[in-house]
Amino acid sequence: MKAIAIEGFGEPEQLLKRGLPRPEPRDDELLIHVVAAGVSRLDATVRRGEARDSIEVAFPWVPGFEVAGVVEQLGPGCRQFRAGERVWALLPAGGGYAQFAVTKERFVAPMPASLLFEEAATLPLDGFAAWRVLLGDRPVGDASTVVVRGASSGAGHLAVQIALATGARVFVDAPDGHREFVEQLGRVEWLDATDEPAAERRIDASASGTCADGWIDLSGGARSEQATGLRSGGPHDAVARLSAMVEQRRLRPRLFKILNIGKAVETHHAVESLSTRGKLALTL
Numbered sequence: 586m587k588a589i590a591i592e593g594f595g596e597p598e599q600l601l602k603r604g605l606p607r608p609e610p611r612d613d614e615l616l617i618h619v620v621a622a623g624v625s626r627l628d629a630t631v632r633r634g635e636a637r638d639s640i641e642v643a644f645p646w647v648p649g650f651e652v653a654g655v656v657e658q659l660g661p662g663c664r665q666f667r668a669g670e671r672v673w674a675l676l677p678a679g680g681g682y683a684q685f686a687v688t689k690e691r692f693v694a695p696m697p698a699s700l701l702f703e704e705a706a707t708l709p710l711d712g713f714a715a716w717r718v719l720l721g722d723r724p725v726g727d728a729s730t731v732v733v734r735g736a737s738s739g740a741g742h743l744a745v746q747i748a749l750a751t752g753a754r755v756f757v758d759a760p761d762g763h764r765e766f767v768e769q770l771g772r773v774e775w776l777d778a779t780d781e782p783a784a785e786r787r788i789d790a791s792a793s794g795t796c797a798d799g800w801i802d803l804s805g806g807a808r809s810e811q812a813t814g815l816r817s818g819g820p821h822d823a824v825a826r827l828s829a830m831v832e833q834r835r836l837r838p839r840l841f842k843i844l845n846i847g848k849a850v851e852t853h854h855a856v857e858s859l860s861t862r863g864k865l866a867l868t869l
Contacts, residue, residue, distance in 0.1 A: 587869075588683035589849045590645035594634030597853035600682075603645060608680070608687040610660035615693055617674055621706035621843075622681035623651035624852045624865040625739055631679070632853065641678070648849075649681020649867075653696055653705035663690050671696040675709040675824075682849055684869055694824035697831040700838075707838040707864035708827060711740035715747050716823045727752030736773070737763035739856075739864040742839055745770045750835040766839070766862045839863030 586607045591599045610616045628648040630636050653673040656666050666672065675692040696705045719725050731748040735741040736757035748755045749771040758776045759767050767773060830836035841863045844852055852865045 586684040587846075588647050589846055590647045590682075591632055592644050594632065597629070597632070597850045597857070599632060600648070600849045600853065602847065605645065605647070605683065607685050610658055610663075610687050612660050613662040613690045614660040614687050615656055615663055615666060615672075615674070615690055616658035616660075617652060617654045617672060617686050617688070617693075618657040619652045619654040619681065619684060619686050619869050620702040621653050621869065622649040622846070622867045623707035623710060623739075624849075624856060624867060625650060625710050626856050627710065628679075629853050629857050647680045647683050649679055649683070649686070650676050651706055651709035651711075652676060652681040652686050653700075653702045654686075654869075657685060660690075665690055666693065666695075671702075673697075673700075673705040673709055673824075675713060681706075682846060682867060692824075694828055697828050699834075700831060703840060703843050703866040703868060704838045706866050707739065707840065708743070708831075709824070711864070712743050712747075712827045712836075712838075713823050714740050715744035716827060719744065719747050719751070719753075720823075720826065725751050725753045729753040730756065732756045732776075734758055736767045736770075737862045738859075739838075739861070742767070742770055742863050743836065745773060746836045747830065749773075750830055760859060763862055841865055843868060 586605055588603050588605045589600050590603045590605065593599060608616065627650060631640055631642060632648060656668050656670045656672055659666065659668065672693050673696045674688050676686055676688045680686045719731065725731055725748060731753045733741050733744045733755060736745050737759040745755055745757060745767065755773045756776055757767055757773045827836065841861045843866045846867045846869050849867060852867060855861050855865060
């Protein structure tokens, strides 16, 4: 199968076209014929070798922790899906930048009918990260305050929508030039960038839990919510909750750019520049 893989840690130029064996599903795994893959900051973090303690990598390693596509083959223990079904999926070990990807059945959900493949592919990783913080063990609600740093990022703009859907009061910040994009997501309040000490005091208080009920690290690094979620054992009922929000028109990924898989190097340069708004997708 065609894939984009790395043979060692390094710069985006390490992402090279490869011909690799097609993975075979075992037990409770599904093989997905990938139509589109989401690109995240975590992809770039792992490629640089900065997540070795969080995510196991064996070379050649195929990046990509989120995809959308069609079920190609079922493992003998799979019961919930059928061949030909349109799905989106989380890939805890990576593997999304390829024609075919394998993952456990519990990380897969029927693709919301209202989404394009390219949109659905950008929801599992960052959507789960936001869901885990905001609607996991201690869910926020209409009496809650949520702070989202980097609100225009892939994970950030999903976190803003999820928090707003609960009725929470949402404080945000984002790079210069991204304000209009963030305000299109809903009613948000901006951290005061002109008064840095006061803004930092508010942020510090939020992080310690004395001010905000929700706080999310959207850096995509090895200690980020994305990486933590992958280590936690899976989204459990998050996939169903996210799908429901999409169908209720309370959540939708915003695509910054869609590129062919051969442009993977370009997408990694883009996410590392912090200049993107919303999500990037690669098509196969």
